[in-house]
Amino acid sequence: MLHIRMEYLKTMKQRPRVTFAGKDKNIFFKTLKKRVDRHFKDRGISRHANAQMVVKTIVILAVYTVPFIYLLYFQPPLLPSLVLWLVMGTGMAGVGMTIMHDAIHGAYSSSSVVNKMLGFTLNLVGGSKHNWRLQHNILHHTYTNITHMDDDIADKTVLRFSPHTPLKWYHKLQPVYAFFFYGLLTLYWVTLKDFAQFVLYTRDGVNPNTRFQNIKLLLGIVTMKAAYFIVLLGVPTLIGIPFSHVIFGFLLMHFVAGIILTTVFQLAHSVDETEFPVPDDEGKIQNAWAIHQMETTVNFAPKNRWLSWYLGGLNFQVEHHLFPGICHVHHPEVSEIVRETAREFDITYQEHESLAAALKSHVRYMIRIGKLPSLNDGIG
Numbered sequence: 001m002l003h004i005r006m007e008y009l010k011t012m013k014q015r016p017r018v019t020f021a022g023k024d025k026n027i028f029f030k031t032l033k034k035r036v037d038r039h040f041k042d043r044g045i046s047r048h049a050n051a052q053m054v055v056k057t058i059v060i061l062a063v064y065t066v067p068f069i070y071l072l073y074f075q076p077p078l079l080p081s082l083v084l085w086l087v088m089g090t091g092m093a094g095v096g097m098t099i100m101h102d103a104i105h106g107a108y109s110s111s112s113v114v115n116k117m118l119g120f121t122l123n124l125v126g127g128s129k130h131n132w133r134l135q136h137n138i139l140h141h142t143y144t145n146i147t148h149m150d151d152d153i154a155d156k157t158v159l160r161f162s163p164h165t166p167l168k169w170y171h172k173l174q175p176v177y178a179f180f181f182y183g184l185l186t187l188y189w190v191t192l193k194d195f196a197q198f199v200l201y202t203r204d205g206v207n208p209n210t211r212f213q214n215i216k217l218l219l220g221i222v223t224m225k226a227a228y229f230i231v232l233l234g235v236p237t238l239i240g241i242p243f244s245h246v247i248f249g250f251l252l253m254h255f256v257a258g259i260i261l262t263t264v265f266q267l268a269h270s271v272d273e274t275e276f277p278v279p280d281d282e283g284k285i286q287n288a289w290a291i292h293q294m295e296t297t298v299n300f301a302p303k304n305r306w307l308s309w310y311l312g313g314l315n316f317q318v319e320h321h322l323f324p325g326i327c328h329v330h331h332p333e334v335s336e337i338v339r340e341t342a343r344e345f346d347i348t349y350q351e352h353e354s355l356a357a358a359l360k361s362h363v364r365y366m367i368r369i370g371k372l373p374s375l376n377d378g379i380g
Helices: 002-011 023-043 051-074 078-104 112-119 129-142 169-182 185-204 211-238 243-269 289-296 305-310 317-322 328-344 355-369
Strands: none
Touching: 023 289, 023 328, 051 078, 051 211, 051 328, 078 112, 078 129, 078 243, 078 305, 078 328, 129 185, 129 211, 169 243, 169 355, 185 211, 185 243, 211 243, 243 355, 289 317, 317 328
16 A cells, blocks of 8 residues: 555645544554465465455456346347346446556556556546556545545535535535435546546646656547447437437436445445544645555445445455455455554454445435534534
């Protein structure tokens, strides 16, 4: 994780510099890392993908692509076709959570070539892996729940996630409309988000590319999105499927994927139990980075094997944030090591036993944050 933090700090120009203190507590992470390393060494297993992960990759990709192929070949009427688009939405979310997520973190394989190839599965669902890496790997993982540093908790249109941003009158209604807007996430992503992030990250210095590299990147994003819309919208229409059926199904697919993806990510960080620390006047978080991750992240439903399979280990976010280079199929075993080490160091290991408990905590948080005045007007 250190190399990710250094990469970000070296490229930072416009955003404030934030560092972590509490070096005396780093003994926790050093101890934990040694134990996790020993876990893999003693068992003679790789921290990357295994046969189970390969099978999952094939299944998830099939859930996303096979319904579309069936749709094109058999051209069923509207209702059956909507069922196919809905299944594609679950597969689309699965691609993001289980395949591209591990690949772009370098956790899927020890081969950078394999990781790069599988990282392009994000392009299959209409996104840009370059922008996602900057937002997720660097900003979110390094500065989890730090306002104006972690874009995952940035205010989005009518949604407020941080207690340090301005409170608006309509935020009190967000528990009612939040999940509807969650469903719009991937649609916004494939249409406007990548372009908005391209401009933002270039301006803020998060994107370290040269001008020539950015021109090439932008052309690549435009080309990829054009190909995506031609395949998903153009091809079905050209072979005779009514465009109204296609666009309705396309929107349903994205709505399903958006709700799944956004909700899952919110359950790890935007809940009652997580902290939203503020840097001091010197731009320093008065905590060690690993402790910061423990205080800003919560697991959920760790014993639910089906959820753990489908969510790509995103219900084990504590382990993922501490060890993003470990493939998620190993998270259940690693979690036992993290839990025990945290107990030894008297550090709280945050976890919801079920999906329902996590959802309730998130809704409670959205209610509270929809009424809470900004805790720091200087930040908002």
